[in-house]
Amino acid sequence: LINGFYNDWVSERFIFVLCFSAREQLRKARHSRTFLVESGTGEFWSEMQTGDRYIVADCGGGTVDLTVHQIEQPQGTLKELYKASGGPYGAVGVDLAFEAMLCQIFGEDFIDSFKAKRPAAWVDLTIAFEARKRTATPGRSNGLNISLPFSFIDYYKRHRGQSVETALRKSNMNIVKWSSQGMLRLTAEAMNELFQPTINNIIKHIEELMKKQEVQGVRFLFLVGGFAESPMLQQAVQNALGQTCRIIIPQDVGLTILKGAVLFGLDPTVVRVRRCPLTYGVGVLNRFVEGRHPRDKLLVKEGREWCTDILDRFVSVDQSVALGEVVRRSYTPARTGQRKIIINIYCSATDDVVYISDPGVRKCGAITLDLPEALPGTVAGVERREIRATMQFGDTEIKVMAVDVASERTVRATIDFLSN
Structure with a gap:
């Protein structure tokens, strides 16, 4: 019984639509198989063979996302070996480190005030740093000059009663100086300190992924994304x-x-x-078992005792799901004359959840079945009508078709994942 609906399982597996990105098809077309490999350019695809495993590290501005694939055919399909993972280790981490450095020199209260009172000048400062950040290279001997907006210099003098140069001297931060051109000069050591925390997090995440049993034997690591252009990260x-x-x-x-x-x-x-990134299922009613189910989940309906809010899994986290797999389910309206059935779908990052009320479980979508009116001449309530739904997964959307078994009329079925 699913939230008031009797449910007849036809398939044990519910293949949920998976979020995927274009990086999963890294190099299928032969016309785009030329790579810059360490120190030169060469044809690389011919070196990859059936069974080879590789990691794609998509290093963007905000996050780093990792996927692991195995080649099933030399120029054909791919198999995901481990669920997609990642973290907030993008290029913005370097920007935040620069802001923290400014707070250490000029004071956090001043930086917060400047951002609020002079937002345009703050944007100019971040743009100036972004330009220098892109030119940072490992082993660079000379420093990088960053032009401070005039409003920054003027606002600091009014706010603190001293010059920016004086603040730098008092900060005892030897890796940041005031240049003779009136600019903030970051030494090579300073740039290295700004990059290292973010880069270390990226490397640590990749190393932890490569320790997984499912990822053993990886031969290649593809470094892609905007942040991957950084020579600091590459080296x-x-x-x-x-x-x-x-x-x-x-x-x-x-x-x-x-x-x-x-x-x-x-x-x-x-x-x-x-690989499924989360555990998915629906809230169901099961027969209440004394001593096994908590009393606060007890529901008495038509003289029978039910346990509410049980999460019935469709698919578990990190479970392999094939493209185009189909699941068929049958539903019966709880009330005669019912015109619509709504079934809520829940997800969790773990596979040990029992109830939809457990921590970490959230509603992520709903299945809506619209029912046609009862056929003329039928007696309402004599027999519960059966609605049979067919769901196909693995594409960019879930395809659902539902049929009223008694009348063989097709009803419209949709799954909404956008409003939650």
Whole structure:
């Protein structure tokens, strides 16, 4: 019984639509298989064989996302070996480190006030830092000058009663100086300190992923995304992981995701098997068992005792799901004359949840079945009508068709994942 509906399971597996990005089709088209490999350009696809495993590290502005694939055919389908993972280790981490450095020099209260009172000047300052951040390279001997907006210098003098140069001297931060051109001068050591926390987090996350049993035997690591253009990140990853696997940096690394999106649109079937990122299921009513179910979940309905809010899993986290798998379910309205059935779908990051009220469980969607009116001549309430739903997963959307078994009339069924 599902939230007031009797449920007849036809399939044990519910293959939930999975969020995927274009990086999953890294190099399928032969016309775009040229890579910048460590120190030169070469044809790389011919080196990859059936069964080879690789990691794609999508290093963007806000996050770093990792996927692991295995090649099933030399130029064909891919199999995802481990659920997609990642963290907030994007290029914005370097920007936040720069802001923290400014707070240490000029005071957090001043920086907060300046951002609120002079937002345009703050944007100019961050743009100036972004330009210098892109030119930072490992082993650079000379420092980088960052132009401070005049409003920053003037506002600080009014706010603190002293000059920016005086503040730098009093901060005892030797890696940041005031240049003779009237600019903030960051030494090579300062730039390295700004990059290291974010880079270390990226490398640590990749290393932890490579320790997973499912990921053993990875031969290649593809570094893609806008942040992957940074020479600081490229060399750090090469130094840390170059002995474990081959580091591949594609040409036009910042456009790799966009190119992959176009290629994936041409052939969405390239990723044949994926890993489910979450556990999905619906809230159901099961027979209440004394001593097993808590009393606060007890519901008495038509003289029978039911346990409410049980999460009945469709698919578990990190479970393999194949493209195009279909599940069929049958539903019966709880009331005669009912015109609509709504079934709520829940998800969780773990697979040990029991109830939809457990911590970490949230509603992520709903299945809506619209029912046609009863056929003329039928006696309402004599027999419960059966609605049979067919759901196909693995594409960019869930395809659902429902049939009223008694009348063989098709009813409209949709799944809404956007409003929650």
